[in-house]
Amino acid sequence: VLAPRSSVFRGRSRTDRVALVHSEPHVVVLGAGFGGVAAAEVLAEAPVRTTLVDVRYYNTFQPLLYQVATGGLNAGDIAYPLRNLLRTRPRLDFRCARVEGVDFAGKTVLLGDGGTLPYDSLVVATGAATNFFGVPGATEHSRAIYTLDDALAVRAEMFGQLEKADAAALGGGTPAVVVVGGGPTGVETAGALAELHAMAFGKVYRSLDPAMSRVVLVERRDGLLAGFDPRLSRYAAAELRRRGVEVRLGLAVEEVGAGAVRLRDLATGTEQQLACGLVVWAAGVGAGDVVGSLPPTLVDGGRLRVEPTLLVAGLGDDFAVGDAAAAPGPDGRPLPQLAQPAIQGGRHAAAQILRALEGRPPLPFSYRDKGIMATIGRHAAVAEVRVPALGGRAVRLRGRTAWLAWLGLHIVALLGGRNRSAVLLNWAWRYVAWRRGPRVIVGG
Amino acid sequence: VLAPRSSVFRGRSRTDRVALVHSEPHVVVLGAGFGGVAAAEVLAEAPVRTTLVDVRYYNTFQPLLYQVATGGLNAGDIAYPLRNLLRTRPRLDFRCARVEGVDFAGKTVLLGDGGTLPYDSLVVATGAATNFFGVPGATEHSRAIYTLDDALAVRAEMFGQLEKADAAALGGGTPAVVVVGGGPTGVETAGALAELHAMAFGKVYRSLDPAMSRVVLVERRDGLLAGFDPRLSRYAAAELRRRGVEVRLGLAVEEVGAGAVRLRDLATGTEQQLACGLVVWAAGVGAGDVVGSLPPTLVDGGRLRVEPTLLVAGLGDDFAVGDAAAAPGPDGRPLPQLAQPAIQGGRHAAAQILRALEGRPPLPFSYRDKGIMATIGRHAAVAEVRVPALGGRAVRLRGRTAWLAWLGLHIVALLGGRNRSAVLLNWAWRYVAWRRGPRVIVGG
Numbered sequence: 059v060l061a062p063r064s065s066v067f068r069g070r071s072r073t074d075r076v077a078l079v080h081s082e083p084h085v086v087v088l089g090a091g092f093g094g095v096a097a098a099e100v101l102a103e104a105p106v107r108t109t110l111v112d113v114r115y116y117n118t119f120q121p122l123l124y125q126v127a128t129g130g131l132n133a134g135d136i137a138y139p140l141r142n143l144l145r146t147r148p149r150l151d152f153r154c155a156r157v158e159g160v161d162f163a164g165k166t167v168l169l170g171d172g173g174t175l176p177y178d179s180l181v182v183a184t185g186a187a188t189n190f191f192g193v194p195g196a197t198e199h200s201r202a203i204y205t206l207d208d209a210l211a212v213r214a215e216m217f218g219q220l221e222k223a224d225a226a227a228l229g230g231g232t233p234a235v236v237v238v239g240g241g242p243t244g245v246e247t248a249g250a251l252a253e254l255h256a257m258a259f260g261k262v263y264r265s266l267d268p269a270m271s272r273v274v275l276v277e278r279r280d281g282l283l284a285g286f287d288p289r290l291s292r293y294a295a296a297e298l299r300r301r302g303v304e305v306r307l308g309l310a311v312e313e314v315g316a317g318a319v320r321l322r323d324l325a326t327g328t329e330q331q332l333a334c335g336l337v338v339w340a341a342g343v344g345a346g347d348v349v350g351s352l353p354p355t356l357v358d359g360g361r362l363r364v365e366p367t368l369l370v371a372g373l374g375d376d377f378a379v380g381d382a383a384a385a386p387g388p389d390g391r392p393l394p395q396l397a398q399p400a401i402q403g404g405r406h407a408a409a410q411i412l413r414a415l416e417g418r419p420p421l422p423f424s425y426r427d428k429g430i431m432a433t434i435g436r437h438a439a440v441a442e443v444r445v446p447a448l449g450g451r452a453v454r455l456r457g458r459t460a461w462l463a464w465l466g467l468h469i470v471a472l473l474g475g476r477n478r479s480a481v482l483l484n485w486a487w488r489y490v491a492w493r494r495g496p497r498v499i500v501g502g
Numbered sequence: 503v504l505a506p507r508s509s510v511f512r513g514r515s516r517t518d519r520v521a522l523v524h525s526e527p528h529v530v531v532l533g534a535g536f537g538g539v540a541a542a543e544v545l546a547e548a549p550v551r552t553t554l555v556d557v558r559y560y561n562t563f564q565p566l567l568y569q570v571a572t573g574g575l576n577a578g579d580i581a582y583p584l585r586n587l588l589r590t591r592p593r594l595d596f597r598c599a600r601v602e603g604v605d606f607a608g609k610t611v612l613l614g615d616g617g618t619l620p621y622d623s624l625v626v627a628t629g630a631a632t633n634f635f636g637v638p639g640a641t642e643h644s645r646a647i648y649t650l651d652d653a654l655a656v657r658a659e660m661f662g663q664l665e666k667a668d669a670a671a672l673g674g675g676t677p678a679v680v681v682v683g684g685g686p687t688g689v690e691t692a693g694a695l696a697e698l699h700a701m702a703f704g705k706v707y708r709s710l711d712p713a714m715s716r717v718v719l720v721e722r723r724d725g726l727l728a729g730f731d732p733r734l735s736r737y738a739a740a741e742l743r744r745r746g747v748e749v750r751l752g753l754a755v756e757e758v759g760a761g762a763v764r765l766r767d768l769a770t771g772t773e774q775q776l777a778c779g780l781v782v783w784a785a786g787v788g789a790g791d792v793v794g795s796l797p798p799t800l801v802d803g804g805r806l807r808v809e810p811t812l813l814v815a816g817l818g819d820d821f822a823v824g825d826a827a828a829a830p831g832p833d834g835r836p837l838p839q840l841a842q843p844a845i846q847g848g849r850h851a852a853a854q855i856l857r858a859l860e861g862r863p864p865l866p867f868s869y870r871d872k873g874i875m876a877t878i879g880r881h882a883a884v885a886e887v888r889v890p891a892l893g894g895r896a897v898r899l900r901g902r903t904a905w906l907a908w909l910g911l912h913i914v915a916l917l918g919g920r921n922r923s924a925v926l927l928n929w930a931w932r933y934v935a936w937r938r939g940p941r942v943i944v945g946g
Contacts, residue, residue, distance in 0.1 A: 115661055116944045129583075132576040132924075137945025139573075141706035145939045151708060154665035173669065206945050221559055221598035225617065262585035264595060476931045476941055480576075483927055487920045495589045497920055500560045501581025501650050 082107045082149075085411055086167055086177040088157050088348065090117050090140050092397045093183035093380030095473070096404030102147035104412050109175060111167065113156045115140055118206050119472055121397060122481070124243060126209040127338075128250040129217070129498030130488065133206050135480045138473035157184065159351045162373055179375045179411045182348070182362060183404055186381035186395055189344030189360070195314035200337035203243065212338060216251075217500065219335045224263040232259075232266050233335025236319055238311050240277030241284065242432035244340035245294055248275040249435040252302045257496040274304045274332065276311060276321060283432055283440065285394070290440040293456050297434045311341075343395050349382050358384050361392065366422035368407050377410065379403030387425055397471070398428055431455075431464050436492070439464040526551045526593070529855055530611055530621040532601050532792060534561050534584050536841045537824030538627035539917070540848030546591035548856050553619060555611065557600045559584055562650050563916055565841060566925070568687060570653040571782075572694040573661070573942030574932065577650050579924045582917035601628065603795045606817055623819045623855045626792070626806060627848055630825035630839055633788030633804070639758035644781035647687065656782060660695075661944065663779045668707040676703075676710050677779025680763055682755050684721030685728065686876035688784035689738055692719040693879040696746045701940040718748045718776065720755060720765060727876055727884065729838070734884040737900050741878045755785075787839050793826050802828050805836065810866035812851050821854065823847030831869055841915070842872055875908050880936070883908040 083106050087094045090112035101108040119136040126133050140152050156170030160180065167175040188202035201212045216235070223232040237248045255271035275282075275298060281291040282298075282305065295305045306321075312329065313320040314337055322329050345360025356362055356370055361384035363371040368385060370376045379385070380400030384392040393399040402425055410420040429452065431441035439460035442452045455463060465485065472478045484499065491497050527550050531538045534556035545552040563580040570577055584596050600614030604624065611619040632646035645656050660679070667676040681692045699715035719726075719742065725735040726742075726749065739749045750765075756773065757764040758781055766773045789804025800806055800814055805828035807815040812829060814820045823829070824844030828836040837843040846869055854864040873896065875885035883904035886896040899907060909929065916922045928943065935941050 115665055118945070132578040132943075133945040134576040134578075134943035137943075139706075139940075139942050139944050141702070142939070142941070144706045144708070153669055154662075155669065171666070171669065217559055218598075222615070225597055225599065225615065258585070262583075262588045264588070476928070476935075476943075479927055479931065480924065483923055484920070487923065491920075495586070496583075497586075498583050499576075499578035499581075499920075500583050501562070501577040 083178040083415065084109065084176065085179045085181065085408075086111060086175050087181045087183060088112075088160075088167065089182070089184035089380075089382065090114075090152075091120070091183060091185045091380065091400060093185075093382075093400035093404035094181065095140075095143070096401040097181045097183060097379065097408040098143065098150055098404075099147075100405050100408035101411065102143075102150040104408075104415075105149075106179075106411070106415070107149055107151070109151045109153055109177075110140065110143070111153045111155060111157060111169070111175065112140060113154070113170075115152075115154045116206075117473055119477075120204070121468060121471075123203045123206065123209045124247040124250055126206065127203050127212040127216070127247065128254055129213060129496070129500060130250065131481060131484055132499050133210060135477055135484065136472070137206060138477060142474060157348045157351075159348075160376075162353075162370075162376060165375070179414070180377065181404065181407045181411075182352075182370070182376065182378040182382050183380050183400070184346050184348035184382045186343035186349075186360065187346045188339060189342040190339065191341065191344075193311055193314060196311070196337075196339060199314040199316055200238065200339040202339045203247065204343065212336075213500070215336055217498075220258070220263055220266070223335075224265045232270050232272065233317075234272035234274055234333065235336045235338065236274045236276060236332060236334045237338045237340055238276050238319075239339070239341035240275060240279065240282035240305075240307070241340065241342075242430070244275055244277070244338075245282055245298065245432050245434060247338055247340055248273050248303045248305075249298055249301060249433065249438075252298070253435050254496060254498070256302060257492075258498075261495045271302055272304065272334075273302065274306060274334070276306050276309050276319075278308070278310050278324065280308050282307075285430060286432075286440060286442060287452070287454055290442065290454060290456055294432065294434055294440050297438045301435055301438075343381060346382060359392070367410060367420040368403055368423045369410075369420060375411075375414070377407035379407050385423060385425070388427075393425055396430070399425055402426065431460065431467070433461060433464045436489075437461050527622040527859065528553065528620065529623045529625065530555060530619050531625045531627060532556075532604075532611065533626070533628035533824075533826065534558075534596075535564070535627060535629045535824065535844065537629075537826075537844035537848035538625065539584075539587070540845040541625045541627060541823065541852040542587065542594060542848075543591075544849050544852035545855065546587075546594040548852075548859075549593075550623075550855070550859070551593055551595070553595045553597055553621075554584065554587070555597045555599060555601060555613070555619065556584060557598070557614075559596075559598045560650075561917055563921075564648070565912060565915075567647045567650065567653045568691040568694055570650065571647050571656040571660070571691065572698055573657060573940070573944060574694065575925060575928055576943050577654060579921055579928065580916070581650060582921060586918060601792045601795075604820075606797075606814075606820060609819070623858070624821065625848065625851045625855075626814065626820065626822040626826050627824050627844070628790050628792035628826045630787035630793075630804065631790045632783060633786040634783065635785065635788075637755055637758060640755070640781075640783060643758040643760055644682065644783040646783045647691065648787065656780075657944070659780055661942075664702070664707055664710070667779075668709045676714050676716065677761075678716035678718050678777065679780045679782065680718045680720060680776060680778045681782045681784055682720050682763075683783070683785035684719060684723065684726035684749075684751070685784065685786075686874070688719055688721070688782075689726055689742065689876050689878060691782055691784055692717050692747045692749075693742055693745060693877065693882075696742070697879050698940060698942070700746060701936075702942075705939045715746055716748065716778075717746065718750060718778070720750050720753050720763075722752070722754050722768065724752050726751075729874060730876075730884060730886060731896070731898055734886065734898060734900055738876065738878055738884050741882045745879055745882075787825060790826060803836070811854060811864040812847055812867045813854075813864060819855075819858070821851035823851050829867060829869070832871075837869055840874070843869055846870065875904065875911070877905060877908045880933075881905050 190196035362378035429443040433439040634640035806822035873887040877883040
């Protein structure tokens with residue numbers, strides 16, 4: 059056991075009962091998403107006690123949430139019980155509670171169940187929340203897919219509307235589904251919805267005409283998938299259109315109502331109304347609850363201000379990573395709110411805490427861009443993979459190659475062997491049973 | 503197409519628009535559980551139009567609900583999308599709606615969405631609901647496991663309580679889980695809970711002592727598993743006790759409160775209080791909503807009075823099957839509310855409707871008892887299998903043989919290849935990973 063001799067012990071409060079009982083410093087990690095779990099895994103191997111805190115008792119693999127929402131996967135296939143992490147990590151503990159706030163001066167986390175967690179060092183990895191950008195009606199009348207509950211709510215709403223449309227139809231049309239936001243989440247959701255409609259309309263929904271399927275993808279910019287090479291963006295739009303998605307670019311959502319969205323053409327300024335049954339909001343993420351509860355002086359654009367080391371600006375022992383932190387990327391702008399910056403940030407913060415224990419100063423975080431990818435549907439995806447052997451140059455993939463790469467990468471990245479096997483089984487089943495109609499996963 | 507010439511066409515109302523459009527008689531099946539799906543599958547092969555009606559858009563494999571409640575399976579593993587039935591059955595349609603009532607005289611089903619379904623012949627297979635037997639507080643403070651939502655609510659409640667107990671413990675005990683009812687559902691639930699505690703306490707729930715695990719199974723009678731051979735009942739009780747379940751016989755639940763149940767010893771009359779965190783109600787099923795809405799003259803003990811043909815007493819074209827019907831068994835008492843009577847009843851009712859189309863009178867229903875089984879846990883189950891080759895004599899199995907038989911039978915009985923594969927995968931995973939701690943399925 060290392061003797062406490064670093065800055066992580068300064069300012070420890072008198073109420074720090076737990077830390078007084080144990081001789082090892084106590085690190086608290088807030089949030090068990092990509093960043094928090096990555097930090098906890100590194101810390102658990104070191105001579106510190108680590109407590110991982112999350113309001114849910116499971117980790118959610120967010121990149122596949124849209125497949126739960128569209129009936130392709132079980133909720134349980136992408137949820138990993140956090141206590142499984144404890145089996146082989148005797149120094150790691152888990153606390154299932156909501157975070158009410160952090161007393162940075164007193165080095166104590168305040169929990170929603172009335173408890174407190176004194177800490178020597180802290181990692182804030184509480185993620186973000188859906189950003190509705192203040193669009194009137196968006197909170198009430200559109201659905202985001204940021205949590206498992208969100209995904210299951212979209213699934214229930216969508217299948218409920220299909221049932222209603224089928225019962226009412228006898229030749230009538232189906233209400234349109236509008237997906238707002240042409241980033242990876244919007245593209246993947248729209249593609250999956252179009253596939254579901256193509257497989258199910260006229261087959262298991264007898265009254266619904268496949269020609270009447272309307273999946274509309276609305277994007278403010280003049281292209282999909284910002285950040286991708288323009289050729290890949292154009293390919294994604296063309297593939298989505300070929301699969302029946304109406305890709306509508308250069309349109310801003312002005313208002314979301316019950317049963318309609320109001321759109322404004324950003325080039326001409328003209329407005330139009332679009333009747334719809336379901337609006338899926340995939341336009342971006344903003345401040346999460348926890349960050350919102352922290353002192354405003356620490357917050358910038360809904361994310362915690364951090365120094366290049368990922369230390370929260372002005373604090374000595376408190377790190378912030380992932381969606382919760384406004385960590386500057388190589389171009390000076392905050393890093394994108396994706397899995398890789400969170401994972402790398404979590405590992406970096408954990409490593410700096412361990413350096414501090416050895417009396418060494420923290421190093422700056424350097425994000426290694428591994429690339430970006432998005433899937434469109436069966437046999438179609440786009441990917442830009444940064445290859446270290448080519449000096450970090452991006453290799454661009456699309457079509458079947460990119461799709462297989464996407465499948466493999468997502469299987470590997472899932473937590474837990476059971477979940478990996480279950481996702482593989484469900485994908486394989488759907489792939490083989492393709493021509494026999496939809497094989498959706500429902501229930502609960 | 504058969505010409506309409508039988509009793510199913512008498513009394514067809516003028517509002518029967520759909521039937522006027524089509525030349526085939528219209529059969530409506532209310533409820534898509536074991537009985538309704540069995541009836542629909544037979545009817546779909548015949549020259550009739552069949553509409554299956556259910557408030558949910560999926561069928562639930564109820565015998566495995568307790569495994570969803572205890573984290574062994576996904577909700578989606580035991581839920582089968584009803585529209586999948588339509589893919590290969592052009593004459594079958596599905597309507598997702600709540601049944602408000604039946605106008606037997608006007609031969610019309612009234613739906614919750616305001617619609618009506620005129621029919622020539624009807625099969626009521628709407629199942630039952632949990633029977634709390636009027637025990638004070640049972641509705642509010644105990645949880646049944648009759649639907650998927652019930653199972654997911656029990657799972658959320660249970661894991662939530664384990665999290666709280668772990669956070670609060672530091673040496674304290676855990677709240678007891680009380681399972682009310684020593685039938686197959688109660689035995690299986692108690693066994694699964696004891697296994698979960700044994701695997702998880704002290705391992706992933708660090709503060710919880712396996713010796714403090716309390717799973718209490720309360721049964722009014724002086725033995726478990728009424729209907730089984732007494733030797734199998736005793737074996738089940740002994741196996742449950744060996745696995746840590748407190749099996750308490752001859753006790754009636756007098757009242758369920760928040761955090762406690764009041765029990766009365768039926769032999770001595772003395773009362774006792776049992777503190778607990780969760781009460782799972784597995785004591786029986788009673789009248790369902792639909793049956794409750796029907797004319798009371800047709801109802802007996804929460805189930806529809808039926809003639810030996812399964813025709814609803816006094817009606818000519820309306821059948822009732824499964825939990826919804828009080829069909830007399832060989833001993834004169836109503837058949838047990840299990841899958842087999844429902845499946846056989848559904849097939850029988852369908853066959854009688856087809857006989858009526860050919861102008862032949864209905865035959866009486868004769869239930870063929872295939873046996874009963876219940877699982878206790880890993881390598882332990884009990885089964886009484888009626889073997890036709892032995893003149894219907896019961897072969898009694900217990901232990902590993904019965905357990906393997908139970909596993910095989912439940913895999914075969916599941917609807918849908920994907921669900922079968924997924925359940926098999928999850929069971930195999932849990933079996934192999936046994937010593938490595940709990941592999942629970944959570945999320946959503």
